[in-house]
Amino acid sequence: MNGFSPSWQEVGALLAAPLTAAILLPGLLVYYGLHILRRGIIFVDLALAQVATLGTCVCVLLGHEATDVHAYLWSLGFTMGGALLFTFLREPAHGRVPLEALIGIVYVVAAATSVLLLSHTPHGREELQKTLVGDLLTVSWPAVLRLSALYGGIGLVHWLWRRRFIGLTFHREAVRAAGAAVRLWDFWFYFLFGLVVTTFVHLGGVLLVFSYLIIPAVCGQLWTGSLGAAFLMGWGIAVLGGVGGLAGSYQLDVPAGAAVVCTLGVLLAICAAAAALRRPGPSR
Template identity: 45%
Template sequence: MSDLVALLLTPFLAACLFVGMHTWLGLQVLRRKVVFADLALAQLSALGGTIAVAVGHPPGSLGGFGYAFALTLFGAGVLTLTRRVSAQVGQEAVIGIVYVVATAVAILVVDRSPQGAEHVKRMLVGDILTVSVPDLLKLLLIYGLVGLSHALFYRQLLTTAANSAVLPGRKSTMLWDFLFYATFGLVVTSSVALAGVLLVFSFLIIPAVIGFLFSTKITVALGLGWSAGVVASLLGFTASVTFDLPTGATMVVTFAGTLLVAAILKVLFFAAPTSKRLNRWRLAVASGITILVAVFAQGMWLMIHPAGDQPLLAFVEDKMGLGPELFLSEAERRVFHEAYQTERHHRAEVERLGQLERDARWRGQMLREDELRRASSFQQTYNEMGRGERFVQDHLRALARRRGRWIVGIPITALSSLGLYLLYCAWRPNFAAGRSQTLVET
């Protein structure tokens, strides 16, 4: 356990740094209504890193950082200068063009580079677990300088952000815009190399959105965003370690889940008193409609194509332990259960071998090459045998579903249709009351 804590401590501290700086920048991005500016600048940074690798600079080197920051600084200039045309075409259109062009050029560069696909994957999802103490110190230095500059000029930056759509032609506005985008680009360049484009975007936008959900005051929103971001990061690291998942992608999902929970809490408990009851009713009805539509679609799909994938039916069978036995003969049931038990045994062996390798890696005791090759060979063998047993199960399950397609499909389709009709009847008067209430409040 202590080894695991030691391994994750530095990456978690880096995530807290990301949350601290990116949430502040994200609040300004939301005030400027240029949400995807981060993606555009991050993609320019990734393009710079890709060009650096293509010309011979190793990943993470000072030369690679220089290329990435130079292109990001160029993007900051483009976003600043194009404010004059934003009134006609919108700033998001310019940002979208910058992102698309940067992505296309990166693909062209990668096409001529060795191990280009691996480099693109790293730029997208990063590898935050590889953050070291020197990386953490560099982040502290860069973020400290950026934070100091924003602290000195925060009134000008916030005023410019709030009035960016009103003051398109003033030189002072362009100066503060460039300062914001340049420091923003510096932060993005330093973080994309460690965390990847997707996770950096999550650090920037999601905590800021959570903060603005509950308050428009910048200080309150900043505190809420910091708290939500740290909690989401902790949940992401925990889920990644528990289920052995890619850390970057897992953290993006936990950030999204945190935003969903925050939105539900806002609607149910922090809305206007007159709206809370109606919001809870709406959420309950929307959840019921979602479930009933899924059940209706499953019933129709079972009747139309019983041998195809039946995700909802398979989930219910797995959780309730039903299986396809009801529509199989005694001999077919025996074969199905034998294949199921054998496949479970093979899957357990594959998991056991994988766990041995993971435990050795966490302890810092790497397996020898012959041990890795032997474990890999056993895993491949067990996977192939398990695939054969799953084929038998799938064949018998499809046979059972063809036999019971009408017996199961018609009732669940009819019951879900009845449920949707009853929900519609119950929803109409409440919807009308809610609409009248909204008009009165307006």
Template identity: 40%
Template sequence: MSAFLTFMAAPAVGCVILALVFTYFGLHVLKREVIFVDLSLAQLAALGATLGFALEWDAHSWGAQGLSLLFILLGALFFAVVEYRFPEVSQEAVIGIVYVVGASLAIIIADQAPHAAEHIQFMLNGSILWITWSGVATLAVTAAGVGLLAWKWRKPIETWFDRKTTAPRSYKRALWDFAFYTLLGAVIAVSIKTAGIFLVFTLLIIPAVCATLFANTLYRQFVLGSVIGAAGSLAGLALSFSLDVPTGAMIVTTFGGLFGLALIFRLIRNGLQ
């Protein structure tokens, strides 16, 4: 038990922080019906990190972090502008295009550097097990800053995320889209090198989806989703430690099991009504 606490304390705190912030954004992503935007933004962050890797910059240097954030800002601006200027184009299609092009560019850049395969696998799976307390502090400060801005801007963000009731060619909607994507991207840029693309997507979507099965208000969904996100992360960490398997992959698999259980419980509850 003491060995588990020694090795897993920092990863556990990091996962709980990510679960809280990504559950909030995940609920908004579901309501906006842009499910794969985090994958696209995460891939852009990975593209920036890969460029830094090819330039032989330290993965946690300000330069490498800055590249990831720059690509995310460009992606957020691109999403907002395309939807504003070309409302007839599906936003999901644009998100998919950016993802596949970003992934291909990352492969091309990584191929020019040694240990390319290891780097690509690292960006997909992350290394949450090796996050330090310094990394946790950076993550906490980022999450707190983003959370404060998201709370301050909650009314315009929530007002403009409804695609069915707001005009597609709206300057204000484009502005708040850019703000929303940038806030989400800032958390992704800080967490992508430790969590990896797969875990980022998992924490953003699965707790939020499970919460919407059992709660019908945003506040209740956030509370329930946060609990599910934290519990799933800690369970995945414990299973990874006990079974000696890759941590990120085990956490993702654990959330897959939780999603299946949520569907079963929902079926049982519907059957009793």
């Protein structure tokens, strides 16, 4: 860097907010990831993230900046529409088309529409790149505090109604037999999930959202069948991947989001290899 070497204090001040975000914020994503894995809708987060991004693209095309509050409101509106869509797609009446196929269609159409919309903006290519990899290294303290408060509120909702949300994911038929309003609760699940995805996309991009949701949850489930233990292990993997990726991003001068994704991929490979070694018998 032109012979200039920043002090540890300066490096710490620069990375303090991103590191705090990498430690605190992924917890809720890991929890949702365990639900997503069990429901068998692995790519719903990508689809919702892309639908939220499409809302931002519409706002940018209307002349606003991607960082304006208008962009967030547009993203939120599109996310609510996506939540409604996935609520009714959850169980197609005919049952002939797999849900993942429908989710994939929503994702690819939303992604293609975003490309078309941003092709008419002066900085379309930069905006598209940001939606993919985000800008985690430059996250500010106000953003960290806002997201922490929002995620804390969403986490509280899940804690207060944990039996209903967990029941819908892990014991769906029993909940349905008990006469619960399944579609209404599904909508709240997807809407709250959409809030998490929408806000994190603005921070870390689509790829990082998917990685934080799925990779730590997979690592946890490789080692334990307990929801609580899988959550704690997954959060630990998410923290390791976030801190390691941010450190590598700073040292190598590469995009932070992509570095975190790659670090999480390495940790998944290690977890998978270790899990295979601890299962010597076919019964395990």
